[in-house]
Amino acid sequence: MKKQVDKYQQISVAWRFYVVVALIVLVYAGLLARSAYIQIVEPDMLKKQGDMRSLRTTAHTVQRGSIVDRNGRELAISVPVETVWADPKIVMENKALEMKKHWQALADVLGRDVNKLTARIIKNPRKRFVYVERKVSPAMANYIKELKIPGVHLRKESKRYYPSGESSAHVVGFTNVDDKGIEGVERVYDQLLTGVDGNKKYRKDAKGRKIEILSEKTSTQPKDITLSIDQRIQAIAYKELKGAVKAFKATSGSVVVTNVNTGEILALVNSPSFNPNNRRNTAIHRFRNRAITDFYEPGSTLKPLTALTALEFGSAKANSIIDTNPGWMRLGGRRVSDPINRGKLSITDILVHSSNMGTTKLALSVPKEYLLDKFFDAGFGEETGIGLVGESSGIMHDRQRWSKFELATLSWGHGVASTPLQLARFYSTLANGGVKKPLTIIKNGTLDTLPIADERIFSRQSSQEIVEMLEDVVNDHTPNAKVDGYRVGGKTGTAIKAFAGGYGNDYVGLFAGMAPISNPEIVVVVVINEPGGDLYHGGEVASPVFSRVMKGALRVLNIAPDAKRVAENQADSNKKTLNKTNIKKEQADV
């Protein structure tokens, strides 16, 4: 029995054993084959599936750099905003339109009509992309996100704001839809203002946390641009200019304010201007930065240059007397005349009365080449170095033949055309004791640009003499231009506008001047183009603007009054009360 069992067992064990072994081997071989297949022959599919579930890439968008004024006030700033878009196909597939309340809420928050909104989206149900609203605020975007309407999505975009609005629109310029600068500083420094976007490839876990950064392309931050503009002065200048252009029914106007010592432009405004935050339906001519693109004959504002040239050459001294009798003369068949015979005039008188006879005699007292050289040296016919797009260099003919009459017209600022900026540059040179500096729109020391060397073009003494004469011009002849408490110097100009073939009936009123005369700091140039009312003379239309802008600028820059009258008053009131002094002190601190 036992033997039988053993035999039976033996047979059965051997048979079953092999079957089991074979099965197990088969199972493992199958597993091995499968894993080999997955691992070696076709690993890509599973890798792809895994990556689809865990691998993500985010873009790190860099905002465009800011443009700030010299005190750090923002003139242009980029803010990320969200754009709402819809995928009509998904909207239709999910029957999202049945969520009436949600659509109503969406329309309400966007301030739209719900029927028009939905009609726009289902107009073409096979489309995959329709803008619902561009550039909405983050708060609005969150609300829309919470509505969770299938097929309505958000996309990040960047919006450029110009907080200073109209007043700085021309200088700062603007960008197009793609955030590229197309005007003004935005365009010139586009490369510096544009950063490079980075991105990040990472693995996320089931809860959406980033657990492994696989690769990272670091973004490059853009540079901020600091302008030399002082927005406070800019705002004052724009307000005054806009008022004057409106009051005198002028076509346009420009004001330039410069810092004499550094060549920095403190304000540069034009009227009419535009709203850079909403440029829809704006006439093209409003975009023009007239202070640098448009040139006018500067008229009598150039007479100081003629006088200065004569002083420099030595053909006249500051105390010379010029005989303008009989008040007119003929030059090559053309007539030069003053309104009345003013007789013998000092150089100061010539400037005060703006005598054409006087400047003609001064101009003809120096050699032709010398006179022309000084006009070129003063920067007429060349760019000012500001580097903005569209700058014109005016008209200053470089030719061999100049008739005496042409030289005479040049002496009172005709036959030459300059932009308001060029005129500001000449007056800055004059106020700076004859040292010509390139004008700049960028605050000194903020960008590593190569400094252009200063150039002495007039002697300190003659420049000083002319500056003091200009003070007399304001005191005796242009009371409109005075600023209480300060010694101010300047010169009016009125030019008849030239067009192809002659002169018309339109005028340009100009005023250029500087203050304080004791140590000039600021130059202000005002140009009022084609005043349409009864007043058109530079002394009537431009000098009141000059006075107010100068007053504001001196106040903002905290420049001490230098007029004598003030010093006396000061002594008087100092005696009065101590109490009062404290109050003023606080104000001075502010």
Next chain:
Amino acid sequence: MTLPAEIWYDIQRHIFIYFLLLLVVLSAFSVIYFTHLNRQTTSSLEVLLTERDELDIEWRNLLLEQSSLAEHSTIESKAEKLLQMKRPNVNSEIIIK
């Protein structure tokens, strides 16, 4: 209960291998632990970075708000209208040096 002598003998003979085995296990667990730690740190770093970006956006919006509220001319007109302030004229100005 003591282990049989031959097992002891076996352990003693292969003590070095057992030691290595222990190290392998330890290192395996430390890899797991530090990977976990790394992931946690990465994720909290990313959270902070996101927070920074959001703060940057908020800062930009606040700048905008500030510049519109602190506009020079707005303040001037408010000072004149609401507080009845006015600019001192030349004669009432005292300069302290």
